[in-house]
Amino acid sequence: xxxxxxxxxxxxxxxxxxxxxxxxxxxxxxxxxxxxxxxxxxxxxxxxxxxxxxxxxxxxxxxxxxxxxxxxxxxxxxxxxxxxxxxxxxxxxxxxxxxxxxxxxxxxxxxxxxxxxxxxxxxxxxxxxxxxxxxxxxxxxxxxxxxxxxxxxxxxxxxxxxxxxxxxxxxxxxxxxxxxxxxxxxxxxxxxxxxxxxxxxxxxxxxxxxxx
Amino acid sequence: xxxxxxxxxxxxxxxxxxxxxxxxxxxxxxxxxxxxxxxxxxxxxxxxxxxxxxxxxxxxxxxxxxxxxxxxxxxxxxxxxxxxxxxxxxxxxxxxxxxxxxxxxxxxxxxxxxxxxxxxxxxxxxxxxxxxxxxxxxxxxxxxxxxxxxxxxxxxxxxxxxxxxxxxxxxxxxxxxxxxxxxxxxxxxxxxxxxxxxxxxxxxxxxxxxxxxxxxxxxxxxxx
Numbered sequence: 001x002x003x004x005x006x007x008x009x010x011x012x013x014x015x016x017x018x019x020x021x022x023x024x025x026x027x028x029x030x031x032x033x034x035x036x037x038x039x040x041x042x043x044x045x046x047x048x049x050x051x052x053x054x055x056x057x058x059x060x061x062x063x064x065x066x067x068x069x070x071x072x073x074x075x076x077x078x079x080x081x082x083x084x085x086x087x088x089x090x091x092x093x094x095x096x097x098x099x100x101x102x103x104x105x106x107x108x109x110x111x112x113x114x115x116x117x118x119x120x121x122x123x124x125x126x127x128x129x130x131x132x133x134x135x136x137x138x139x140x141x142x143x144x145x146x147x148x149x150x151x152x153x154x155x156x157x158x159x160x161x162x163x164x165x166x167x168x169x170x171x172x173x174x175x176x177x178x179x180x181x182x183x184x185x186x187x188x189x190x191x192x193x194x195x196x197x198x199x200x201x202x203x204x205x206x207x208x209x210x211x212x
Numbered sequence: 213x214x215x216x217x218x219x220x221x222x223x224x225x226x227x228x229x230x231x232x233x234x235x236x237x238x239x240x241x242x243x244x245x246x247x248x249x250x251x252x253x254x255x256x257x258x259x260x261x262x263x264x265x266x267x268x269x270x271x272x273x274x275x276x277x278x279x280x281x282x283x284x285x286x287x288x289x290x291x292x293x294x295x296x297x298x299x300x301x302x303x304x305x306x307x308x309x310x311x312x313x314x315x316x317x318x319x320x321x322x323x324x325x326x327x328x329x330x331x332x333x334x335x336x337x338x339x340x341x342x343x344x345x346x347x348x349x350x351x352x353x354x355x356x357x358x359x360x361x362x363x364x365x366x367x368x369x370x371x372x373x374x375x376x377x378x379x380x381x382x383x384x385x386x387x388x389x390x391x392x393x394x395x396x397x398x399x400x401x402x403x404x405x406x407x408x409x410x411x412x413x414x415x416x417x418x419x420x421x422x423x424x425x426x427x428x429x430x431x432x433x434x435x436x
Contacts (some may be wrong), residue, residue, distance in 0.1 A: 049271040059261040059391040063408060074418050167271040184275060187411040190426070194286050202414070202428070 003034040004196045009161040009171040011042035012101070013094040019075045020170035020186035021120070023203045025113065027189070030131050030205055031198040033174075037112050039101040042169050043093070044158040049167040052159040055087065071186070075203040078125045089123065097123075099145035102154045107141065216420045219387040222433035223367040224313070224331040224342070225306040227280050231287045232394035232410035233332070237325060237428045239413070241248050242429055243422040245398075252311040254393050255305070256382040261391040265290040267298065284409070289339045295321040297339060306335075309342045311369040312352070314378045319365060320357065327355040 010017035021037075028035040032051055046052065055061040065086050070127035081089070097119050104114050123179050144150050164173050172183040176196050183192050190200035220236055222229035233249075240247040258264065267273040277298050284291035294302070309331055317324050330351045334340045341347050345366055352362035368374050388397050389406050396407040401419050407416050414424035 049269065051269055051272065057261065057263055057391060060263065063389055063391065063406065066406070067408075067412075070415060070419065165271060167269060167274055167275065173411060180276070182275065184279075185411075187409075188279075190414070191282060191286055195282065202424070211393055 001101065001172075002159070003032050005036060005147045005175040006176075006192075006196075007036045007038050007165075007173045009038045009055065009166060009169060010039045010116070011094055011169055012041060012097055012116065013042055013089075013092065014071055014124055014169045015072070015079050015081075015120075015124050016186045018120040018124060019071055019077050019203075020172065021116065023075060023186065023189055024172070026203075026205055026207075027198075029194075029207055030201075031193065031196070033196070033198075036114065037105070038100050038157050038161065039112075039116070039154065040158040040161050041095060041098050041154055041170070042156070043095065045162055045166055045168065045171075048159075049132050051167045052116040057175045061087065075081070075186070078121070081130055090200050094123075094124075096180045097146060099154055102157070103141040103144040103150045105149075106150065106153060215216065215244050217248060217399040218245045218420075219250050219397045219399075220246045221252045221381070221388075221390060221393060221397070222328070223252060223288060223306055223393055224309055224328065224335055225254055225300065225304065226393045227284070227291050227293070227332075227336050228410045230291065230332040230396040231283055231289050231427075232396065232413065233328065234289045234332040235287060235397070235410065235413055238429055238431075239417075239422075239428075239429055242425075243417065243420070245420070245422075247367070249317070249328065249382050250385065251310050251317055251328070251378070252385050252393075253307060253310050253378055254306065256379070257386055257390055257392065257395075260383075260386045264390045281365075287410070290333070290341045292337050292339070301339070304341075305343065306350075308369060309335075309351075310347065311374050311378055312348050312365060313380070315365040315368045315374045316352075318374065318377060320361065323355055324356055327352065327357070330354040333394075 006024065008021060010021060024035055027033065055064055065083065068079055068081065100111065101116055101119065102147055104115050161171050164171070164180055168184055170186055172188070172192060174181045174183070174192055174196055193200045218236065220233060223235060239245065250364055277293065277295065280291055280293065301305050313324070313331065314327060316327055316385055331342055342351060344385050346423055348366055349359065349362050353359065385395050388395070393406055394410055396412070396416060397405070398405045398416055398420055405419055417424045
């Protein structure tokens with residue numbers, strides 16, 4: 001039986017996208033899925049839908065700060081943030097980063113997972129890390145990020161997410177029973193599992209022993 | 213060891229509150245918790261925080277319609293909705309219903325769970341009105357309240373005691389940090405922990421040292 005295609009549309013500005021990313025990375029070895037990473041631009045989705053970052057509502061921002069900490073701990077993702085950081089970080093533009101990730105997606109896709117993780121680590125954690133790209137390759141991709149090929153690719157991926165119905169991130173689209181099923185947020189992965197006939201084992205599932 | 217106090221602030225206008233309600237009702241027999249229902253007024257919370265119903269964003273409304281259906285099916289809660297219903301229902305006022313539920317909370321609290329459930333069934337499953345007095349009485353009857361008691365509490369809903377109680381409960385939710393519903397507050401390790409949404413119950417469990425078994429847990433056999 002074929003694997004279920006699961007697409008993850010994400011932008012590294014989004015900490016909840018990091019949570020969804022890590023959990024799906026774990027489940028790609030357990031569930032019968034083909035996980036495809038779709039780097040996209042959250043700013044573009046917001047603009048197209050009229051949506052606003054949730055942290056713009058003060059009481060919600062207070063809650064989000066606590067929520068992301070607790071969720072990150074439970075999901076075992078090293079998000080580390082404090083009061084001001086949250087608002088400051090959310091204000092930064094990740095267009096350059098997402099274009100760089102897109103360039104790597106187009107030329108060195110096997111680095112997409114570690115590279116995305118590295119960006120999140122640098123952006124949302126104080127832990128240092130390395131994605132393993134040689135500085136030569138990295139420099140070349142860096143030059144590419146202003147090329148129209150890369151800009152257009154990021155734009156197209158973003159528009160694809162919007163066409164599926166995305167209004168924020170993370171947006172996960174599972175192709176099941178001949179149609180796309182959209183899930184918004186890092187807290188719909190248990191539901192996703194139930195739709196595609198898989199069992200949720202929490203955000204940190206154990207890998208079956210025969211695969212170890 | 214004492215039970216963990218878990219408060220659920222809810223308004224029957226909110227379908228996600230129904231999901232959270234049913235799941236917590238199941239877990240109150242499994243987790244070491246003391247579940248307390250806190251009927252409150254979502255309109256009051258929205259006004260105090262400046263929040264708006266999520267369905268006001270068109271693309272989000274389209275998503276919510278699908279999301280509530282899938283979540284309700286997975287959570288085994290009989291929410292029935294279609295296109296227009298969603299927007300129409302969200303526009304209705306549940307102030308009278310929440311005042312009635314509050315009156316019952318003050319006088320016949322053991323009916324609070326079935327009564328809340330019957331309001332949700334009527335509103336979100338059968339799409340019937342819950343604002344007219346005769347309809348409130350019908351719901352009360354479904355919940356097992358005698359018509360005598362129901363009539364008496366219906367008259368109480370315009371009393372300042374009931375109005376104030378609903379207002380105070382709503383303000384308490386706001387003080388905890390609520391900006392929407394369902395809002396769950398778990399009192400653990402000497403402090404309140406607020407969770408927003410019907411999708412934070414697994415996390416709630418992990419915070420209070422309990423295991424999540426999905427939205428439809430099986431009751432341990434020795435309790436059957």
